[in-house]
Amino acid sequence: MNAAPLLIDIGNSRIKWRYAEQDGMALTISELWQQCAHLPKTQRIIGCAVASVDLQAQIDQLFAHHWQASTQWLKVSRSALGIQNHYHNLNEQGPDRWAAVLGASQRFAKQNILIISAGTALVIDSLSAEGDFLGGTIAPGLGLMKATLHQATARLPLAQGQNKDFPQSTIDAIETGCLRAILGAINIAKIELAKQNQAEVKIVLFGGDAATLQALLNGKAIAVDNLVLDGLAALLAAGDGEFC
Incomplete structure (x- = not known):
């Protein structure tokens, strides 16, 4: 065997x-x-x-x-597993993003999906129910946001705060501010994707901060493990994709 x-x-x-x-x-x-x-x-x-x-x-x-x-x-290829890639320059797109999109397409077929990598970077990619990868946004992840604030300012600490409705300490203000920035980016991406065909948008999270964001999204998101590996496995099973 x-x-x-x-x-x-x-x-x-x-x-x-x-x-x-x-x-x-x-x-x-x-x-x-x-x-x-x-x-x-x-x-x-x-x-x-x-x-x-x-x-x-x-x-x-x-x-x-x-x-x-x-x-x-x-x-990164122009198409695979029935998904059409509309990124302008394929050489600019990370293969991990493409693999994650393909993995999500296999788990949640024919749905509007936000594929969110919540790691060092916060990557929010949009896949339409028709199988069109529309692109996405890249921003600092939660940890990188906080580290950058600490490094670029004289007095802001690098610490673990709490998400509060009305932060009354500096570490809570930083934690809440960074999380609100992330949630705002997710909400804007969700609105834009829904405009494509007015279908419901499924939010799929993976990466180190996936559980944190899932809790803040009030059960409106699904956290998954190893979405990139899912994409690789699907390509291998189908005999599809481009490799070097």
Whole structure:
């Protein structure tokens, strides 16, 4: 029996992987190998990378050395899995965004979807019920917003505050202000997507701050794990997509 493929998602701060029904997460290359070394050796390694080219090359070398296998990396394409990509310059779009859109399209077929990556960056992408990826917005994520305020000002602290109706401390003011900025961006994107065909918009969240945002959206959003890996798995199963 052929070994299952290994799927890899290299993000800005984490490396996620999937083998058969097993998902894992590593912070470093060495930790990734510690987790994968016991897996059956496979010649099918499919990856999606948004982090540095150096890190991508290290993963290439890792599996070439230990498994004599080459890694195929996802390229953004004009269409895949019935989804049409309307991004003007495909070279500018991160493959992780494209994989997440494709993963969401498989979970929630023929629906208006906001695909929100709530990690280092806050990425809000729009997919119409007709299968058109319309584009999206990129902004600092919650942690980066707070870190930037701390670094660019003389007295604002870097601390964990609370979301309050009327903040009465500086750390709560920062926490609430950043969260309101994020919620405002989500609400505007939801309004714009609904205008496409007046259909209900489903909000799908993933990433480190997904649970925080889901709670603030009062149950009107779904938090999922490993949406990028879902997209890679769907492409592999369908024999679709472009890789290099």
